[in-house]
Amino acid sequence: MAVLSGIGLVALPSVASAAGPAGVEDCDFGTGGPSADTVCWLRFPDFQPLSAAQVTAGSSENQTVRLGDYTLTFTLTASPGAQGASGVRTSGLPTWDGGVLGNTIDGVPYYSGLQADDYAFYQDQSADLTGGQYNERDTITLSNITMTGPGGVVLDAGWSMVIADAETTSNYEGFVWKSDKPLQQFFSLVPSGYKDVCTGDPAILAGELSGLGTNTVTCRGGNFGDSTGAGYNPNRGILAVQSEAPQQISSTFIDDYGTSRQGVAFGVVFSEVSVEKTVVSRYSAADQFTVSMSTSGRSIASASTSGADTSTGTGKHPLITSTSGSQVSFTEQGIGSTALSHYSISWACTDDGAQIPSSDLVVSDGGATVTANVAAGHYVDCNVSNTALLGSVQWSKTDGSSLLSGSQWTLTGPDGYSANITDDSAPDEDPAGGVLRVGSLPWGDYTLTETQAPSGYLIGTASTRTFSISGNATTVDLGGIVNRAAVPGMHVKKTSDPASGQTVRPGEQITYQVVVQNTGNVDLTPAKLTDDLSDVLDNASYVEGSATATINGASAASPVVNGTTLTWSDALKVGQTATLTYVVTVSPHVTADDKLVNVVVGSADVPPGVTPPTSNCVPGTTDPDCTTTHTPVVQTAQKLAITGLDDSWRPLVLGGSAAMLIGVLLLASYRRFRRS
Known part of the structure; x- marks a missing residue:
C-alpha cells in the first residue's frame, strides 16, 4: 500500500467546471483553447458591484484566493480612468453572446463550460461617453500580489498570471494592461468569421496592438467601415497576456459611446506533474523507497512504498509555472537501510505524453534525481524503475x-x-x-x-x-x-609359504598371503576379499589368531574366519596396498591322495555413479594369482635289503620277528593289568 505525503488536497468547488489539476478551488478550468487544462480562471465571489461614483471615489479590498496547494493574496482596487468611470461588476463567461472567452462558436470551445457568474470584471454602460474616441474608463488593479506555496514559502518566481479580454475590442474599444513585470502574449483567439484582435481598416481606423514584451500593453480596436456599409462593426478575436510573478497588474478599459463596455478576466497558469516508482526486483525484501517532486527548493509531493509494493506514485499535482516553464526535480531515495547502490536506476519522463529525450533531462545524485523543464500548461510525468543489482x-x-x-x-x-x-x-x-x-x-x-x-x-x-x-x-x-x-581398478595376488605347487608333510604349517592393490583412480569403499578354505581345512586346521591385515604397512581391519571362509573388507584409497596373512597346520591324517586347494575372490564398492571394478580374482577364475595348491607327502614302511646271506637264514629271521611281536603284546597286556 502506497503512503502519500507532501501536498494536501482541497475539495473541488461545488460549481462544476472542466477537469484540471487535482485539489484546485477558487478558480475553474474551461474546455478547449490553448492550455485549457492548465489555465485556471479566477473567481471573485465576494466582489460587490461598484457604481461609477463608487469607482470614482475609489474602492479597495483585500482578497484571498485558494488555489489548492497555493494561496494567492492581493489588494483589489477599482479606480477611474483618465476619462472617468462607468461602474464595474462581476460576470460569468461569456459576458455576451458574441464574446469568445467561455463560449463555443461554430462547435469550437474557447474555454467553455465555466459555469460560475464571477469570473470577469465587466463594465456598466454609461451615457456620458464621448463617441468617436478612445475613452479610458475604470481601472481594475491587483496590487501587493503574493503567491504562497506549500509550507508557507513565498514564490517570487516560477509562476505567472494571465489577463484576457473577456468581451471584444470593437471600434474605439480596448485595454491598457500594465504590470511591474513584462507582459508576454499568451494567446490570440480569432474564431472563424471574426476579425483579428486590436485591428481595423488602415484607411479608416487601423487599431493598435503595442507593448508586448514590455510592462504596458495597449490594445485598441479599429474601424472596418462606416455605419451604412457591411462589416461596420464585426466581432473581433481576443487577446491574453501573461506576466511572471507580478506584484502588481492592472487593466484599464477603453470605451467608445454610451453602449460600449469592456470585460477582463484574470487567470493563473497551472502545469501538472507526477512521479511514479516501479520496483522490478528487490535486493532485500525489506527495501523500501520514496519518490518526490520539488521545484525551486520546495517540495511538491512524495509517495513511498511499503511491504511488497512493486509500484507507487504521487498522482497529478498542480504546479504554478511561468511562460518559459519551471525546473522540477524528480527524486528517489531509499528508506532506512535501503541502499540505492544495490539497484540500477532508470528514468523515463514524458511531456504531454511525448517522451522527453534523455539529453533534455539533467541527471544528478548518482542517477537518483532527474530535472525536467515543465512549461506552462504542460503535464510532465516521470517514472523511475529499480532493478536489484543482485x-x-x-x-x-x-x-x-x-x-x-x-x-x-x-x-x-x-x-x-x-x-x-x-x-x-x-x-x-x-x-x-x-x-x-x-x-x-x-x-x-x-x-x-x-x-x-x-x-x-x-x-x-x-x-x-x-x-x-x-x-x-x-x-x-x-x-x-x-x-x-572414473577408472576404478583392483588386483589380487595370493601366495603361500611353502609356495603353491610344493608338497607339504603332515603337521607342517602353511602361511598364506593375499595382496590386494587399488590400481585405479577411485577410492575403494571398501575393497573386499573372500577366501574359500573349504579344500584346505578338510586336510588342515586354521591357526587361531594368525589372520592379520595391513594397508601400506599400517594396521587395518582384521580378517574374519567363519567356518571354512575367510573374509576381509576395508577402505582402500587410490594407490594403497593391503596385505593379509594367515596360517594353517597340515593334518597328520592326510594322505598322498589329498590336495590342499585355496581360491580367493576380490570385489569392491565405489562412490555413487561409478561402476565397480572387475577384479582379476572372480568366481570360477583360472588366474594363478588367485589360487594355491599343495600336495601332502606321507612316510611309508620300506623293505630292508639283506646282503651276504642265503635263504637258509630266512626262517630264523621270521622266527625272531614273531618272537618280538609276542613280547610286545605280552608287555602291553601286563601294563593294562597293572592299571586295572
Whole structure:
C-alpha cells in the first residue's frame, strides 16, 4: 500500500467546471483553447458591484484566493480612468453572446463550460461617453500580489498570471494592461468569421496592438467601415497576456459611446506533474523507497512504498509555472537501510505524453534525481524503475572437451546464504546440461564446492572455488571445471609359504598371503576379499589368531574366519596396498591322495555413479594369482635289503620277528593289568 505525503488536497468547488489539476478551488478550468487544462480562471465571489461614483471615489479590498496547494493574496482596487468611470461588476463567461472567452462558436470551445457568474470584471454602460474616441474608463488593479506555496514559502518566481479580454475590442474599444513585470502574449483567439484582435481598416481606423514584451500593453480596436456599409462593426478575436510573478497588474478599459463596455478576466497558469516508482526486483525484501517532486527548493509531493509494493506514485499535482516553464526535480531515495547502490536506476519522463529525450533531462545524485523543464500548461510525468543489482555466477562442468551433466554442488555466501545446486534443477537457471548459473546473489564473498561429480567421473582436486559479488562485478564466470573419468581398478595376488605347487608333510604349517592393490583412480569403499578354505581345512586346521591385515604397512581391519571362509573388507584409497596373512597346520591324517586347494575372490564398492571394478580374482577364475595348491607327502614302511646271506637264514629271521611281536603284546597286556 502506497503512503502519500507532501501536498494536501482541497475539495473541488461545488460549481462544476472542466477537469484540471487535482485539489484546485477558487478558480475553474474551461474546455478547449490553448492550455485549457492548465489555465485556471479566477473567481471573485465576494466582489460587490461598484457604481461609477463608487469607482470614482475609489474602492479597495483585500482578497484571498485558494488555489489548492497555493494561496494567492492581493489588494483589489477599482479606480477611474483618465476619462472617468462607468461602474464595474462581476460576470460569468461569456459576458455576451458574441464574446469568445467561455463560449463555443461554430462547435469550437474557447474555454467553455465555466459555469460560475464571477469570473470577469465587466463594465456598466454609461451615457456620458464621448463617441468617436478612445475613452479610458475604470481601472481594475491587483496590487501587493503574493503567491504562497506549500509550507508557507513565498514564490517570487516560477509562476505567472494571465489577463484576457473577456468581451471584444470593437471600434474605439480596448485595454491598457500594465504590470511591474513584462507582459508576454499568451494567446490570440480569432474564431472563424471574426476579425483579428486590436485591428481595423488602415484607411479608416487601423487599431493598435503595442507593448508586448514590455510592462504596458495597449490594445485598441479599429474601424472596418462606416455605419451604412457591411462589416461596420464585426466581432473581433481576443487577446491574453501573461506576466511572471507580478506584484502588481492592472487593466484599464477603453470605451467608445454610451453602449460600449469592456470585460477582463484574470487567470493563473497551472502545469501538472507526477512521479511514479516501479520496483522490478528487490535486493532485500525489506527495501523500501520514496519518490518526490520539488521545484525551486520546495517540495511538491512524495509517495513511498511499503511491504511488497512493486509500484507507487504521487498522482497529478498542480504546479504554478511561468511562460518559459519551471525546473522540477524528480527524486528517489531509499528508506532506512535501503541502499540505492544495490539497484540500477532508470528514468523515463514524458511531456504531454511525448517522451522527453534523455539529453533534455539533467541527471544528478548518482542517477537518483532527474530535472525536467515543465512549461506552462504542460503535464510532465516521470517514472523511475529499480532493478536489484543482485549478482550471478556461472560455470560449466566438462571432461576437458565435452560438457558433463548431473553434477551437484553447495554454494555458501554472506549473511548465512547457502544453497544446494543440482545441474538442471532450481536454483540452476541454465537449462543446458553441464552449464550452471545461479542468480539473485547478494553482494559478498562466496564458496562453491562440488559435492557429487557426474556419473562415471571424479570430483577434481580443484573442486572448490571462491569468488566475490560486488557493484563492480555482479556477473562472475568461473569457466570450465574439469572432472576426470572414473577408472576404478583392483588386483589380487595370493601366495603361500611353502609356495603353491610344493608338497607339504603332515603337521607342517602353511602361511598364506593375499595382496590386494587399488590400481585405479577411485577410492575403494571398501575393497573386499573372500577366501574359500573349504579344500584346505578338510586336510588342515586354521591357526587361531594368525589372520592379520595391513594397508601400506599400517594396521587395518582384521580378517574374519567363519567356518571354512575367510573374509576381509576395508577402505582402500587410490594407490594403497593391503596385505593379509594367515596360517594353517597340515593334518597328520592326510594322505598322498589329498590336495590342499585355496581360491580367493576380490570385489569392491565405489562412490555413487561409478561402476565397480572387475577384479582379476572372480568366481570360477583360472588366474594363478588367485589360487594355491599343495600336495601332502606321507612316510611309508620300506623293505630292508639283506646282503651276504642265503635263504637258509630266512626262517630264523621270521622266527625272531614273531618272537618280538609276542613280547610286545605280552608287555602291553601286563601294563593294562597293572592299571586295572
